[in-house]
Ligand SMILES: Nc1ncnc2c1ncn2[C@@H]1O[C@H](COP(=O)(O)OP(=O)(O)OP(=O)(O)O)[C@@H](O)[C@H]1O
């Protein structure tokens with residue numbers, strides 16, 4: 001550290017100051033002129049500032065009133081988490097934090113639960129040049145700082161009066177004095193709003209079902225497109241997850257509502273939607289394995305969790321490859337053609353004349369039919385049934401769930417909530433049953449890979465073996481519990497609830 | 507939060523000058539820094555133009571009638587705050603003595619500030635006291651200015667003994683030379699010999715220089731107004747030693 005560099009700003013951008021927008025320009029001399037008697041403004045330094053607002057793509061921090069900014073002042077960098085009851089400021093390095101774990105512990109403690117699996121991304125970057133003035137009292141003591149900031153390529157000037165600890169009242173006096181200038185108007189401290197995700201369409205029971213379905217499909221495609229960039233850039237695993245959910249919902253919707261859509265349209269796009277889903281499967285499977293790995297490691301006997309490290313290395317390598325393949329697929333000509341023809345057809349559907357049935361009636365009967373399929377197939381399952389029957393039932397449950405969620409605005413929110421909770425409990429059981437099987441198949445596959453392509457230690461094979469035993473046990477447990485869960489779901493009271501929701505349609 | 511105490515049993519050896527410069531250099535590096543003036547004479551307080559007036563006196567802080575954070579004042583330097591002292595600090599030992607565990611008190615008082623500051627520098631009054639024990643318990647590093655004399659080695663050993671006597675505290679000790687006059691043979695000899703005798707003593711020399719005395723006039727650390735001076739450069743070396 002060279003001794004002649006100037007001190008860092010630790011207070012800049014911290015709450016407990018006043019911000020103003022300036023119409024025109026405020027000069028250091030103007031500040032001096034506006035100050036109350038006995039106070040003097042003196043230029044301290046000039047600097048280039050850069051603020052980068054960070055948040056998850058869906059604005060999880062902003063929604064909770066938290067603002068995270070990486071501030072560069074010359075060569076110095078700080079992270080500022082503006083939060084109640086007070087802000088945290090910590091010196092930081094060149095690299096922008098991406099995960100909660102990259103943040104200083106005090107900040108991580110505030111945000112990691114909110115962030116979940118999401119990464120921080122730069123939401124907004126603002127460069128300014130600043131003239132820093134210190135405000136001195138009659139005894140030459142610095143009692144406040146005034147920042148005159150301006151974006152380098154024009155744009156409105158802003159003024160900030162900073163609080164200094166122990167001298168807050170003085171700074172407030174300064175702020176008040178400056179605010180007398182008609183060019184200044186107070187503004188809240190700058191915050192970066194979340195990038196709003198695609199807005200859900202407004203649905204009503206008495207619009208044409210075809211139109212409602214068209215709007216839903218359009219919205220789902222918005223979601224798909226909104227997640228393509230984040231997926232290709234592998235920002236976090238939630239982009240791909242959200243993309244896949246939207247694809248699956250699209251496929252379900254096409255199947256479920258086939259009677260109100262042009263047959264040619266469904267024939268054409270059901271296959272493309274499946275193709276898109278399949279394209280994303282290898283990368284997602286690897287994501288899931290990697291996300292599950294810590295849980296798996298914790299399930300192993302003390303100290304042997306580390307035996308899975310060779311597996312992690314292999315998965316990481318493969319996931320990078322799969323994401324590269326996926327990125328190319330998501331930017332292919334095929335996707336662009338899919339998008340443009342799909343959008344055009346959806347526009348045609350929107351423009352088509354309104355015809356029966358109405359959305360409310362159609363949704364009732366689709367939900368009822370989906371429920372009947374679940375009840376019928378579930379009733380066929382006995383303890384001797386092959387696993388495939390349970391997997392198939394899981395699919396039918398998903399279809400029912402998607403149906404309820406896609407047309408959600410058409411039903412009573414309370415009733416719907418209860419119905420979905422009942423369904424969830426059955427889905428959890430079926431999910432446990434199938435996921436245990438899928439995971440143990442995958443583990444076997446990766447164990448083989450490890451054995452044939454690299455010299456993984458025996459300990460790794462043993463650890464994987466142990467895990468598959470665990471998984472088989474959970475699968476058994478799920479199977480043993482199935483009958484009870486299904487009977488609960490199918491009990492008369494729950495059927496009645498469904499019937500009430502869908503207006504008696506059965 | 508790293509706690510650095512500038513301490514010596516002897517008075518007038520350059521503790522305050524050192525504390526002020528180290529605190530400034532820490533802040534200049536971007537660390538959020540607090541300097542706690544623990545000396546009733548308030549030399550550091552004066553230097554930073556802060557009024558030597560502590561509401562409720564030191565007793566209110568030590569007995570927790572008032573949180574430490576409440577008494578903090580910003581200095582003229584960005585990132586550097588000060589806890590000022592006033593004359594009430596002369597009764598610090600009495601206040602400490604009235605608490606349950608006096609020797610752990612300073613550390614306990616600083617704890618709530620851990621999320622506000624990266625570095626705390628303690629400027630201690632000379633002498634052995636309850637306060638100095640409590641400071642030693644709170645400190646991660648003890649910085650000891652040594653003015654060369656025939657008794658340097660003995661004085662330094664006394665200090666080490668005082669530190670060792672407090673079994674629980676294991677702060678790192680960093681000794682260096684202060685107010686060195688190279689025209690004096692004895693100064694030259696001590697500076698050459700002492701680091702060989704005691705591993706804690708480093709061959710860093712702050713010369714006796716008017717530029718250091720000028721801090722009182724400039725009301726600023728030498729590192730701020732004369733960064734190229736030998737004294738400032740030594741303080742910078744000392745800072746990198748202490749912060750490393
Ligand atoms: N390197 C130096 N060269 C010249 N004068 C110095 C030097 N270091 C300190 N002084 C001066 O010596 C006096 C005592 O220094 P300082 O206050 O730093 O010592 P101290 O150990 O804190 O003293 P006290 O024990 O009274 O608190 C001050 O007037 C200071 O300006």
Ligand SMILES: [Mg+2]
Nearest residue numbers: 521522545549
């Ligand atoms: Mg002193």
